Amino acid sequence: MLRVEDIGVRFGGVHALKGVSLTCPAGQVTGLIGPNGAGKTTLFNIVTGIQRPDAGSVHLDDRDITRDSTEQRARAGLARTFQRLEVFGSLTVRENVQLAAELHRGLRRRGRSPVELADDLLARVGLTAVADHQAGVLPTGSARLLELARALAISPTTLLLDEPGSGLDEAESHQLGDLLRSLAAEGTAVLLVEHDVQLVMRICAHIYVLDFGQLLCEGSPAEVQADVGVQQAYLGAESVAS
Amino acid sequence: MDTFLALTVTGLVTGCLYALTASGLVVTYTTSGIFNFAHGAIGMLAAFSYWELTASQGMPGLPALLLTVLVISPLVGAVIERLLVRRLGTASLEVTLTVTVGLLLLLIGIANTIWDPATPHRVQAFFLGDEVTVAGVVLTAHQLVIVATATAVAISLWAFLHWSRTGVALRAVVDDRELAALTGASPTRVGQLGWALGAGLAGLAGVLLASQVSLDATTMTLLVVNGYAAAVLGRLTNLPLTFVGGLLLGLCQAWAVGYLTLDFISQIQPVIPMLFLFVALVLSPQARLRVAQTAPLRAPSVPGARRTLLATGSFLVVAALAAVAMPLSRMGDATHGMAVALILLSLVPLVGYGGMVSLSQLTFAGIGAVALAKVGGGPEGLLAAIAVPAAVGLLVALPTMRLRGLHLALATLAFGYAMDDAFFSNATVMTDSLGLPVPRPLGLDDPRGYFFLVCGAFAVCAFGVLALRRSTLGRRLVALGDSPAGCSTLGMRVRRTKLGVFAMSAGMAGLGGALLGGQQGAVGSADFGLLLSLTLLLLAVVWGVRTVSGVLIAALLLEAAPLLQDHISGVGSVVPLLVGLGAIGLGKHQNGIVGSVVAATRRRRAVPNLPQPRTEPPIREEVLTSAQS
Amino acid sequence: MTAPVVTAALELRGVNAGYGRVQVLYDINLVLPPRGVVALLGPNGAGKSTLLRVASGRTVPSSGQVLLRGNDVTGRSPERLARVGLCSVPEGRGVFPNLTVSDNLRMWTFRPGVRRKDVEETAYGRFPRLAERRRQLAGRLSGGEQQMLAMSRALTADPDVLLLDEISMGLAPVVVAELFALVRQIADDGTPVLLVEQFARTALEVADEVAVLSQGRIRLHGAPDQVRDGVLATYLHAEGSA
Structure with a gap:
């Protein structure tokens, strides 16, 4: 479970995030949506320790991890994928996942071998056919799935996904939704940033809307859809040019 | 005043x-x-x-x-x-x-x-x-x-x-x-x-x-x-x-x-x-983790365990044949070449796999030679020739591991250049002006036997390097070169991985340097100069610092070049000219010559046809934190 | 042929483009008429920015043609295109952050015939706030001020074609409205504008024509009223409420 409290960040004179608090409980998919530049990726970077917040705190499973390094957070059960891909392009697809499994196994030596786990995870995201190809040549959609499989290989309790659906076609995106739901059902806390609103509405139990670095509103998919402010944030205000 | x-x-x-x-x-x-x-x-x-x-x-x-x-x-x-x-x-x-x-x-x-x-x-x-x-x-x-x-x-x-x-x-x-x-x-x-x-x-x-x-x-x-x-x-x-x-x-x-x-x-x-x-x-502020950095792809070629074993075996057979059949007059050059190959090999895990450029490998080689000279030619001397440079490497790496890319390269250059002046030119270290006498390890005074020993050391290390690439440490290194941010978010202890490989590489270079010293009988400051160090790195990169065969060819060619020069009169400096031109050709073949050949043979195999669009333009370096300034 | 031939301000003809081995745009045909605003909409990752990169010469298409006022300019460098009147404001960063405001304005004078004095007069006259901050680094300005500085290039360079990439990103609705009023004015003064925009509703208000890009292909093209429902549905999965 992930809890973020009152996060604030400034870039130069601009507030990138201001007073953002959200909770992402285990066992469900939580959505985080908002227009480009709203601060979603910045929030992910703060949660994973790549950036430091100017204010606020991050809690993982009720432990304050605000001062922890990125590595420590990963070891505590936090995994993520990236909007701008960070696959290990020189390794094969299988090696990408295998390495993650090995890093995780370094802690506790039991269970299945990393290669077996890698093959299972690749099958789960549907990349078995390209397991032996170099990861750098994958198209975006597949590379995003690879990042997902890689993140799963460290058996996270909380999973942050930054636009996993972009680059996927409709059928693939539907499959991704099913996969995320089943992950949540297994007890993982999933925080999903996604522009495919259809996907978000279908699988999220609770949705936060970020605009201008601040939370605009939160609620069930139906509540968020009905919110006028959300429509404005997403589509722009009515009658600007008149 | x-x-x-x-x-x-x-x-x-x-x-x-x-x-x-x-x-x-x-x-x-x-x-x-x-x-x-x-x-x-x-x-x-x-x-x-x-x-x-x-x-x-x-x-x-x-x-x-x-x-x-x-x-x-x-x-x-x-x-x-x-x-x-x-x-x-x-x-x-x-x-x-x-x-x-x-x-x-x-x-x-x-x-x-x-x-x-x-x-x-x-x-x-x-x-x-x-x-x-x-x-x-x-x-x-x-x-x-x-x-x-x-x-x-x-x-x-x-x-x-x-x-x-x-x-x-x-x-x-x-x-x-x-x-x-x-x-x-x-x-x-x-x-x-x-x-x-x-x-x-x-x-x-x-x-x-x-x-x-x-x-x-x-x-x-x-x-x-x-x-x-x-x-x-x-x-x-x-x-x-x-x-x-x-x-x-x-x-x-x-x-x-x-x-x-x-x-x-x-x-x-x-x-x-x-x-x-x-x-x-060391004090310069470094950008924190870089995100959205597309590293150039490295050669994927990783020979399997069986192929490695086979290649190592054949190499040893050839080495044994050469040890017996080669005229004694050429023995010295050949041994020298193999020792240089071992020093270059130490670049493969560091530069080739991990993308960390070190300009002080020759310095570690020198430290290895000095360690052998001071401890003596027995097994404990060989051990010291590995352990002392590895320890020094660790010491150098500790403050510099925070650095990346060019900054790391410059830090190793500073270390190498400083050692050049303060250590290898120092009378208390090098005892006399003709250089420090270095014994042949294990008392192998027979040139043929010594040649085979150096080849053996290279074979063992090359086998080790390839095994390393297939191991989890190798995957960590390559991953680190591709995406530091990806590594951290998966929980990799980045510093520890880097320190380990830096020390290991320094130890390997030390062994190479000791064997080189043993061949020469003595080492002096000229053997470990900055310019030579740069030349070696350059040769390795030109021929393929990502492959073992690339560095082997590079070392042997370096040894053959003076022979070539004997046959071309009139031109004062064939080696730097050739090396310089080689480097300049690198703009086109960035995986090195061996890498390009391997890639050319691989291209014939089926390539997956994956028609989906990829949307990101290849952004080279976008420092996330730079937005803060 | 008796019908008068109107030369398009900018035309993409059968353009395929991508990065390395990965294709992003598929057979794009798009005409920017000599007057008016064409808005390019579509989900993240659809290839909108790539299309603008191709149009501005930053990415060379693997096949197809780019025509500027009927002249084939495929493969021309961006600086040459800029000098002949193609003004392109890239996504999120249309200014040099480490240059002062007045140095930024100096950079707007590379189009032949544009004089420093005129640029300063127009920019400071239209945006007095820039005049107050002429000695400040552009990176220290607020988001809205930065975008005004960027737009001042479009105002002063007297371009033949204006390409705008998500100028509304991260800006307050008031500022967005102000920017789009400016875009409308530039268009009404006779400069054709190709606009990539995430706020669908805002774009529909300001545009004369809308093209929708998805998965690298143009799916919809027409007047705002013709495509409105389809567009809003893809953006926010909330038919009827929009």
Whole structure:
């Protein structure tokens, strides 16, 4: 479970995030949506320790991890994928996942071998056919799935996904939704940033809307859809040019 | 007090020269993104041109100076930009570094071919004999000229960058290359201007320096390395800070020479600029994790366990046959070559897999040789030859592991250069002027047996390196080169991984150095010089630092080159010329020659047809935290 | 042929483009008429920015043609295109952050015939706030001020074609409205504008024509009223409420 409290960040004179608090409980998919530049990726970077917040705190499973390094957070059960891909392009697809499994196994030596786990995870995201190809040549959609499989290989309790659906076609995106739901059902806390609103509405139990670095509103998919402010944030205000 | 003033004045004069050369370095680096290791070589070429014009052709000093600094040097810079730099694009650090190092060697080769190093070349100081006394300190007119020129350059550079449209465009290209193009300013032309300007500044420093030192191609080229410290103090981008850094460095050096007269400390005097560089690097603020950085793909070729075993076995059979059949007269060269191959092999995990460029592998090799010499030729000596460099490597790595890319490369260069001056040239270490005697390990005095021992050591290490690549540590290294952010978010202890591989690589280089020393019977400071170190790295990268076969071929060719030279008379320096040209060809084959051949054979195999769109443009470096400034 | 031939301000003809081995745009045909605003909409990752990169010369198409006022300019460098009147404001960063405001304005004078004095007069006259901050670094300005500085290039360079990439990103609705009023004015003064925008509703208000890009292909093209429903549905999965 992930809890973020009152996060604030400034870039130069601009507030990138201001007073953002959200909770992402285990066992469900939580959505985080908002227009480009709203601060979603910045929030992910703060949660994973790549950036430091100017204010606020991050809690993982009720432990304050605000001062922890990125590595420590990963070891505590936090995994993520990236909007701008960070696959290990020189390794094969299988090696990408295998390495993650090995890093995780370094802690506790039991269970299945990393290669077996890698093959299972690749099958789960549907990349078995390209397991032996170099990861750098994958198209975006597949590379995003690879990042997902890689993140799963460290058996996270909380999973942050930054636009996993972009680059996927409709059928693939539907499959991704099913996969995320089943992950949540297994007890993982999933925080999903996604522009495919259809996907978000279908699988999220609770949705936060970020605009201008601040939370605009939160609620069930139906509540968020009905919110006028959300429509404005997403589509722009009515009658600007008149 | 008089001493203090005198030292301060000398320091400021030296500092002005550092500032001049460092600012040229900064101009080229910021406008083209490429750190020019050949900067000093351009200054050297300018100094020789000035000699040619004045001493040889009889031209007066001032027109010769103007011609050299305003025409010849900028032209050299612009041509280099056009022929080499422009083609590099988004090449990896080891490739851009290798190309400029190749250029350095090429320019030294050209200079040595035109101006015979055996005959002395002397350049007269400006206003020779004129002196001025300021506050009791005697200044030569030449020193005044240096200070005046540096001041004028600083002021006019500032004015140019802030008042002229071209200057503004230059800063704009540094800030955002793509946007500059969209406004209609041409980044390529600005890049060329940056190289011309940088080369002009290098030339100016070179000519001003020429009368103060003996004109020798190598010495003059390497003198500029001291200027790196000033550039790093200016974070490689800030000109005013770079100027201050240059002056500070000059002052520190002068005061140290004057006041640190204790025996031990006086020995480290020449090392001061390098200590300065090292400290400046270690303290320099580093960008935190870089995200959205597309690393160039590395050669994927990883031979399996069976193929490795087979290759190692065949190599040992060939080595055994060679040990028996080769004429004794060639044995020495062959053994030497295999020892060099072992040193180059130590680059494979570090540079080839991990993308961490180290310029001090030869230093570790030297430490290995010294360790063997001091401990003795028994097994414990061999062990020391591995363990001592590994430990030193760990010590060097601890403060520098935070650094990435060019900063790490420069830190290792500072270490290597400092060791060159303070350790390998030190009488207490090297005992006598002919060098430190190194025993043959394990008492193998028979040249054939010793050759086989070196081959065996190479085979074991090569097997180990390939096994490493197939192991989890190997995957970690490659992953680290591809995406540090990805590694951290998966929980990898990045520092530990880097430290481990750095120490291991240093140990391997140490063993190679010890075996090399054993072959030669003695080692001296010339065996581990910076220039040789750069040449070795360059050869490895040209032939393929990502593959074991690449470094093996590189080492054997290096050994064969002198033989080749014996057959081509008339050309003074075939090796640097060939090596330089090789590096220049690298722009096209960035995985090295072996890498390209492997890729060509692989291309014939089926490639997956994956038709989906990928949306991100290949952004080279987007430092996330840079948005904060 | 008796019908008058109107030369398009900008035309993409059968353009395929991508990065390395990965294709992003498929057979794009798009005409920017000599007057008016064409808005390019579509989900993240659809290839909108790539299309603008191709149009501005930053990415060379693997096949197909780019025509500027009927002249084939495929493969021309961005600086040459800029000098002949193609003004392109890239996504999120149309200014040089480490240059002062007045140095930024100096950079707007690279189009032949544009004089420094005129640029300053127009920019400071239209945006007095820029005049107050002329000695400040552009990176220290607020988001809205930065975008005004960027737009001042479009105002002063007297371009033949204007390409705008998500100028509304991260800006307050008031500022967005102000920017779009400016875009409308530029268009009404006779400069054709191709606009990539995430706020669908805002874009529909300001545009004369809308093209929708998805998975690298143009799916919809027409007047705002013709495509409105389809567009809003893809953006926010909330038919009827929009």
